[in-house]
Amino acid sequence: xxxxxxxxxxxxxxxxxxxxxxxxxxxxxxxxxxxxxxxxxxxxxxxxxxxxxxxxxxxxxxxxxxxxxxxxxxxxxxxxxxxxxxxxxxxxxxxxxxxxxxxxxxxxxxxxxxxxxxxxxxxxxxxxxxxxxxxxxxxxxxxxxxxxxxxxxxxxxxxxxxxxxxxxxxxxxxxxxxxxxxxxxxxxxxxxxxxxxxxxxxxxxxxxxxxxxxxxxxxxxxxxxxxxxxxxxxxxxxxxxxxxxxxxxxxxxxxxxxxxxxxxxxxxxxxxxxxxxxxxxxxxxxxxxxxxxxxxxxxxxxxxxxxxxxxxxxxxxxxxxxxxxxxxxxxxxxxxxxxxxxxxxxxxxxxxxxxxxxxxxxxxxxxxxxxxxxxxxxxxxxxxxxxxxxxxxxxxxxxxxxxxxxxxxxxxxxxxxxxxxxxxxxxxxxxxxxxxxxxxxxxxxxxxxxxxxxxxxxxxxxxxxxxxxxxxxxxxxxxxxxxxxxxxxxxxxxxxxxxxxxxxxxxxxxxxxxxxxxxxxxxxxxxxxxxxxxxxxxxxxxxxxxxxxxxxxxxxxxxxxxxxxxxxxxxxxxxxxxxxxxxxxxxxxxxxxxxxxxxxxxxxxxxxxxxxxxxxxxxxxxxxxxxxxxxxxxxxxxxxxxxxxxxxxxxxxxxxxxxxxxxxxxxxxxxxxxxxxxxxxxxxxxxxxxxxxxxxxxxxxxxxxxxxxxxxxxxxxxxxxxxxxxxxx
Amino acid sequence: xxxxxxxxxxxxxxxxxxxxxxxxxxxxxxxxxxxxxxxxxxxxxxxxxxxxxxxxxxxxxxxxxxxxxxxxxxxxxxxxxxxxxxxxxxxxxxxxxxxxxxxxxxxxxxxxxxxxxxxxxxxxxxxxxxxxxxxxxxxxxxxxxxxxxxxxxxxxxxxxxxxxxxxxxxxxxxxxxxxx
Numbered sequence: 001x002x003x004x005x006x007x008x009x010x011x012x013x014x015x016x017x018x019x020x021x022x023x024x025x026x027x028x029x030x031x032x033x034x035x036x037x038x039x040x041x042x043x044x045x046x047x048x049x050x051x052x053x054x055x056x057x058x059x060x061x062x063x064x065x066x067x068x069x070x071x072x073x074x075x076x077x078x079x080x081x082x083x084x085x086x087x088x089x090x091x092x093x094x095x096x097x098x099x100x101x102x103x104x105x106x107x108x109x110x111x112x113x114x115x116x117x118x119x120x121x122x123x124x125x126x127x128x129x130x131x132x133x134x135x136x137x138x139x140x141x142x143x144x145x146x147x148x149x150x151x152x153x154x155x156x157x158x159x160x161x162x163x164x165x166x167x168x169x170x171x172x173x174x175x176x177x178x179x180x181x182x183x184x185x186x187x188x189x190x191x192x193x194x195x196x197x198x199x200x201x202x203x204x205x206x207x208x209x210x211x212x213x214x215x216x217x218x219x220x221x222x223x224x225x226x227x228x229x230x231x232x233x234x235x236x237x238x239x240x241x242x243x244x245x246x247x248x249x250x251x252x253x254x255x256x257x258x259x260x261x262x263x264x265x266x267x268x269x270x271x272x273x274x275x276x277x278x279x280x281x282x283x284x285x286x287x288x289x290x291x292x293x294x295x296x297x298x299x300x301x302x303x304x305x306x307x308x309x310x311x312x313x314x315x316x317x318x319x320x321x322x323x324x325x326x327x328x329x330x331x332x333x334x335x336x337x338x339x340x341x342x343x344x345x346x347x348x349x350x351x352x353x354x355x356x357x358x359x360x361x362x363x364x365x366x367x368x369x370x371x372x373x374x375x376x377x378x379x380x381x382x383x384x385x386x387x388x389x390x391x392x393x394x395x396x397x398x399x400x401x402x403x404x405x406x407x408x409x410x411x412x413x414x415x416x417x418x419x420x421x422x423x424x425x426x427x428x429x430x431x432x433x434x435x436x437x438x439x440x441x442x443x444x445x446x447x448x449x450x451x452x453x454x455x456x457x458x459x460x461x462x463x464x465x466x467x468x469x470x471x472x473x474x475x476x477x478x479x480x481x482x483x484x485x486x487x488x489x490x491x492x493x494x495x496x497x498x499x500x501x502x503x504x505x506x507x508x509x510x511x512x513x514x515x516x517x518x519x520x521x522x523x524x525x526x527x528x529x530x531x532x533x534x535x536x537x538x539x540x541x542x543x544x545x546x547x548x549x550x551x552x553x554x555x556x557x558x559x560x561x562x563x564x565x566x567x568x569x570x571x572x573x574x575x576x577x578x579x580x581x582x583x584x585x586x587x588x589x590x591x592x593x594x595x596x597x598x599x600x601x602x603x604x605x606x607x608x609x610x611x612x613x614x615x616x617x618x619x620x621x622x623x624x625x626x627x628x629x630x631x632x633x634x635x636x637x638x639x640x641x642x643x644x645x646x647x648x649x650x651x652x653x654x655x656x657x658x659x660x661x662x663x664x665x666x667x668x669x670x671x672x673x674x675x676x677x678x679x680x681x682x683x684x685x686x687x688x689x690x691x692x693x694x695x696x697x698x699x700x701x702x703x704x705x706x707x708x709x710x711x712x713x714x715x716x717x718x719x720x721x722x723x724x725x726x727x728x729x
Numbered sequence: 730x731x732x733x734x735x736x737x738x739x740x741x742x743x744x745x746x747x748x749x750x751x752x753x754x755x756x757x758x759x760x761x762x763x764x765x766x767x768x769x770x771x772x773x774x775x776x777x778x779x780x781x782x783x784x785x786x787x788x789x790x791x792x793x794x795x796x797x798x799x800x801x802x803x804x805x806x807x808x809x810x811x812x813x814x815x816x817x818x819x820x821x822x823x824x825x826x827x828x829x830x831x832x833x834x835x836x837x838x839x840x841x842x843x844x845x846x847x848x849x850x851x852x853x854x855x856x857x858x859x860x861x862x863x864x865x866x867x868x869x870x871x872x873x874x875x876x877x878x879x880x881x882x883x884x885x886x887x888x889x890x891x892x893x894x895x896x897x898x899x900x901x902x903x904x905x906x907x908x909x
Contacts, residue, residue: 031817031841033852034755066754068865079867082747088754210743215867222741222868238771240743243780250776610745622753625760626746635775669775 042492043546047469048083057492089622097465098497125512127445145423151506165399176333179343185567188329196220201321210240238670254594260345262300272319274354284576324360337707337716341589365480393713400713417445430703453688472501601721615681618692631666656704663697744782748862755861787847788903795826
C-alpha cells in the first residue's frame with residue numbers, strides 16, 4: 001500500500017519532485033512498472049491544436065498517465081503528435097484558470113477578484129441584454145478559435161448575432177481558402193485534401209510540414225518520402241522538409257509569385273500541361289498563356305535567385321509526375337498582402353497539372369451526414385459581420401479579425417460587446433496592442449472564456465474558466481476528409497477546481513437570456529446521443545470505441561472524363577477570374593517585388609515548432625520542458641557582423657519601434673544572411689503563466705510593415721523587418 | 730542472448746520530439762530529466778546543406794561497459810536479452826556507469842536516488858508491444874524488434890538499407906541503428 005502512495009507523490013507530472021516526500025522513504029526502493037496498477041481508458045479528441053486527432057486517455061489508479069492515438073482513427077493514423085502526447089500537461093498545468101474572475105477596482109487600481117459563477121454569468125447576461133436593447137444583438141461580437149467555439153456561436157446566434165471572426169481566417173489560412181474558392185469553387189479544406197501518400201511529386205511553397213505538426217499532413221508526407229516522392233521545397237530557410245527534398249529552392253523572400261508564374265510559363269511554353277483537363281474543366285487558358293508569357297525563367301531568376309535551368313527542371317518534374325503532383329496549398333498563408341493572388345497562382349498551377357481531384361493530387365473530401373439536433377430556428381440577424389467595415393475586402397466571406405477590432409474602438413464604435421473564446425488576440429493579430437486597449441476601454445462588455453490565463457484575459461471584465469478537453473463533452477468530430485468518420489470527446493475526469501465545460505457555460509448564459517429553448521439538454525451527452533442514434537450509433541457505443549468509420553458514398557477523385565460543375569460563376573475552374581476583374585482586382589496574379597530591406601535590418605521570418613501550437617501550449621509543463629524558449633536564427637555572417645555568439649541573448653527591434661523581450665541567438669547556416677527566423681508564440685507577458693512569462697520573444701509585436709490583402713483582409717505578416725538590440729550583460 | 734534493436738530512419742525523422750514526450754509520460758520520467766532526446770546535425774554552408782535528425786537514447790549495447798563496470802551489479806542485462814536495466818535497489822548512485830557510457834545516455838540521478846535510463850520499455854516489450862517512443866512516432870521512422878529473427882522488420886531494414894551506429898569504434902556493439 002505504501003508503495004502505491006509513493007508513486008502517486010513522486011511521479012505526478014508537474015509535481016516538484018525534489019521536494020517530494022519520496023526521498024524521505026530512503027531512495028532506492030524499486031518502482032512498480034508503469035501500467036501495473038488499475039488502468040482504464042477514455043476516448044477523447046485532442047484539443048492541443050485544431051487537427052482533432054482521436055486518442056485514448058489512460059488513467060492508472062485514478063491519476064492521468066498518458067494519452068495515445070486511437071488505433072481506429074484514420075484521421076490521425078492512430079498516432080498523436082508531440083503536442084497531443086503532451087496533452088496531460090494541459091490538464092495538470094498548475095496555472096490553469098480555476099474560478100471565475102471579475103475585474104474590480106481596489107484603491108484606484110484594477111485587479112481581478114474571484115467570484116461565483118452566478119455573479120459572473122449574471123453580469124455577462126445583464127450586459128448582453130442591455131446591448132441587445134440599446135444597440136441590437138448584432139453589435140455583440142464573438143472572437144474565437146477551436147472546437148469548443150461551437151457552444152458559444154450557438155448561444156450568440158440564438159441571441160440574434162451572427163457577428164464573429166476568428167484569426168484562423170485573416171491571420172492564417174484565409175487567403176488560401178479564398179484563392180482556391182475563386183479558382184476551383186472549393187477550398188483546400190481542413191484537414192487539407194492533399195493526396196500526398198499517392199503523390200509522385202510534391203511541391204512545398206514555404207510550407208514547413210514537420211515543423212508544423214499537422215498530423216495527417218506530416219504522416220502522408222512521410223509516406224510519400226518512403227515512396228521516393230520527388231519533393232521540391234521552396235523556402236529561403238533550410239526547413240526540415242527542405243532537408244528531405246530532391247530540390248531545395250532557396251528563394252529570395254517575397255518572390256514566390258514570380259516563381260509560380262515562371263513555372264506556369266514553362267508548362268505552357270514546353271507544352272507540358274494537361275490539355276484534356278484544361279480543355280474540359282477550365283476557362284481563361286488563352287488569357288493565362290498570354291499573361292505568363294513574359295514571366296520567363298531568365299527574367300524570374302533575377303527576382304527569385306532561382307536559376308533558369310532549375311526552374312525548368314522542377315517544372316518538368318511536376319509535369320512528368322502529373323496528375324500525381326501536389327503543389328501544396330500551405331496553411332498559414334498571410335505573407336505579403338497579395339496572398340489571395342499567390343494562393344490562386346498555386347491553384348492555377350495545380351489546374352494546369354490536372355491534379356485537382358485526381359489521384360496523387362487532391363481528393364474530394366466527404367463528411368458523415370449527421371443530422372442537427374432539433375432546435376428552434378435562429379432569429380434572422382439584422383446585420384452581417386462585414387457590415388462593421390462596409391466596402392472593405394469583398395471576397396472575405398467570413399469575419400475579418402483586424403476589421404472587427406477596429407470597429408470596436410471608441411464610444412461610437414459599431415461593436416459594443418465581445419465574447420472571446422480560446423483565442424489570444426495580443427499574440428495573434430499584429431500591431432494590435434493599442435487598439436485592443438482602446439477597444440477594451442470603449443466596449444461595454446469583454447467576456448473571455450479560456451482554460452489558461454492568456455494575455456487576452458488581461459483585457460476582460462469577466463473571465464470564465466473552462467475545463468480542459470479532458471474534462472468535457474464537445475461536439476462530435478465530423479471533418480470532411482478521405483475517410484468519413486465521427487469521433488467523440490468525453491470527460492476522462494471531473495472538471496478540476498471550479499472550471500466548467502463550455503456547453504454548460506453557454507447553457508447557463510442562454511438560460512439567463514431567456515433562450516432556454518435552444519438548450520434543452522441537461523447534459524450535452526443527451527444531444528450527442530440523439531445525433532449518434534440518427535446514424536446508427538449511440539453515445540454508449542462511442543464511449544467504448546471513440547471513433548466510428550463510415551463508408552464513402554461518393555468517389556474519392558474525378559472519374560476519367562467526368563462532367564463536373566464547379567461552384568464558380570462559370571461552373572469551370574477559373575484561370576481568368578471575371579469575379580476579381582469585376583471588383584477591380586487583377587483577374588490573374590501579378591508579381592510585385594517585396595519592399596527592400598532597410599539598412600541594418602533583416603527580414604523577419606517566423607514559423608512553427610513541433611512542440612507548440614502558437615503560444616497556446618508554451619506553459620504546458622510537459623511541452624515547456626521539451627521547448628522552453630524560441631531562438632532567433634542568425635546566419636554566421638550576420639552573427640559575425642553583430643558579434644553575436646551562439647547562445648547569446650539579444651533583443652530585436654522592429655521598424656515600429658518595438659523592442660522584443662530577450663531571445664537566445666542560434667547561429668546557423670540554415671538561414672540566409674538577409675533574414676532572421678523565430679518560432680511564433682513566445683515572449684508571453686501574462687505573469688500568471690508562470691513557466692512561459694518572459695521567456696523568448698514575440699514575433700507578432702515586432703511586425704511594423706503589415707500588408708493587408710485588399711481582396712479578403714488578411715494581414716501579411718512576412719513583410720516586416722527587425723534589427724538587433726544588444727542585451728546588456 | 731536475444732538481441733533487441735531499434736532502427737531509426739533519418740530520412741523520415743523530423744526531430745519533432747514526440748518520442749521524448751511519449752517516454753516521459755509512459756515512464757513518468759521526473760521533471761527536468763529525459764531518457765531520450767533529439768540531435769540535429771547540419772553540415773555545409775548556405776545554401777549547400779544537409780541536415781540529419783536523430784532520436785537518441787541508450788544503445789542497449791551487447792557488450793555494455795556500464796554493465797561491466799558497475800561495482801554493485803545494479804546495471805544488468807535483462808532476462809537473457811541485451812536490454813540494459815538498472816536495479817534501483819542495488820544502485821548506490823556512484824555514477825561509474827555514467828563514466829563508462831560512451832553515449833552519455835544515463836540520467837545523472839533520478840530524484841529517488843538512483844541512476845535512471847532508457848529501458849527500451851521492457852515492460853511493454855514483455856507484452857509484445859513496441860517501446861512508447863516507437864509506437865508514438867508520427868512519421869513511423871522508428872522500428873523495434875529482434876535481430877535474431879531474420880524476418881523481423883528491423884532485420885529486413887538492416888538487410889536492405891544503408892545504416893550506421895553511433896561510435897562503433899568503442900566495441901560496445903550498440904543496438905540502436907540509424908538508416909541513412
